[in-house]
Amino acid sequence: MLHHPQYNNLLQFEQLSRINEVTHFSTTRVGGVSDGNYSSFNMGNFSDDSPLNIYENRKLLAHMFYMNMSDFIIPHQTHGTRVLKIDDEFLNLDHTTSIEIMYGVDSVITNIKDKFLCVNTADCVPIIIFDRKGEAIAAIHAGWKGTSGRIVEKTISAMQNAYNSSPQDMVVGIGPSISQQNYEVGEEVIKEMEANGIDLSDDDVCTKNYNSSKCHINLKEINRRKLINLGVSEKNIETTELCTYDNQELFFSARRQTVHSGRMLTGIMLNS
Numbered sequence: 522m523l524h525h526p527q528y529n530n531l532l533q534f535e536q537l538s539r540i541n542e543v544t545h546f547s548t549t550r551v552g553g554v555s556d557g558n559y560s561s562f563n564m565g566n567f568s569d570d571s572p573l574n575i576y577e578n579r580k581l582l583a584h585m586f587y588m589n590m591s592d593f594i595i596p597h598q599t600h601g602t603r604v605l606k607i608d609d610e611f612l613n614l615d616h617t618t619s620i621e622i623m624y625g626v627d628s629v630i631t632n633i634k635d636k637f638l639c640v641n642t643a644d645c646v647p648i649i650i651f652d653r654k655g656e657a658i659a660a661i662h663a664g665w666k667g668t669s670g671r672i673v674e675k676t677i678s679a680m681q682n683a684y685n686s687s688p689q690d691m692v693v694g695i696g697p698s699i700s701q702q703n704y705e706v707g708e709e710v711i712k713e714m715e716a717n718g719i720d721l722s723d724d725d726v727c728t729k730n731y732n733s734s735k736c737h738i739n740l741k742e743i744n745r746r747k748l749i750n751l752g753v754s755e756k757n758i759e760t761t762e763l764c765t766y767d768n769q770e771l772f773f774s775a776r777r778q779t780v781h782s783g784r785m786l787t788g789i790m791l792n793s
Contacts, residue, residue: 522547522697522761528585530562534649534694534759537789543651543658544586544637545789547696549771553578558781563773565641565784567597582786586637593637593788596626598662600645602670604679607631607638627667628676632657632684632791639788643775644699644765646740647787648673650680651692657684658789663744665706669714673747688752693759696787699776700764701728701739711736719743 523538525531530552537545553562554577559570562578583590594607597620605611605626611619612633629638638660640647645664652658659676661667680686714721721727726746727738741760749755765772765785773783 563783564786596623637788641784647696649789654690695760697763703766
């Protein structure tokens, strides 16, 4: 990933940054007003950080793009697999109703321009998609539960149904998340993923720590392979190697910071 040329606290994918039809970003923990464990650019509403700090951080982000906070669609994720289509009907809802509808949503899709679709992450995988031909976008939050529940597959299916999208036309960015080396999981995670048909036989996806008898899984690689299996061209998928656990100065990490972790925001917008 590259630093945003104008704002060095934002990151961008190289491929998507060359496409004029979209604007996108991934925040870091740098450049905000929060302090302590949430220092300083915390984007996560559902933390113990001051709501005023989070509001100010989001306002700073919006100002970077000369936009209003209302132009950023940020669902209340619950590690599920629900996909929400953002259309004119949704945008015309009152604020309270739209907040209610976004509860339990971990993926958003749209073909409406000038609205950022966003997901919050700390160690989970943020994935953004641009369908060149159908002119549609998606933002996905893929933790192990969403990955196991095939959230990428459900998102692409929703884009196919709503916008006649084709995976062959998609350009994808897989953003900063915890690396395989640092993501140790229990047997229940392995069993659920295998029960849902995820192949964990390859060392690039799953390795065993013989000291702890637990496994380390690579969420970024599992989702990358799923995208390829669904028909997205491998050359159109950019995956960052950045690890949220290792890069303490750059990222929040729930695994590293426990419950006192902030959140980064990853977003994509169709340009008018």
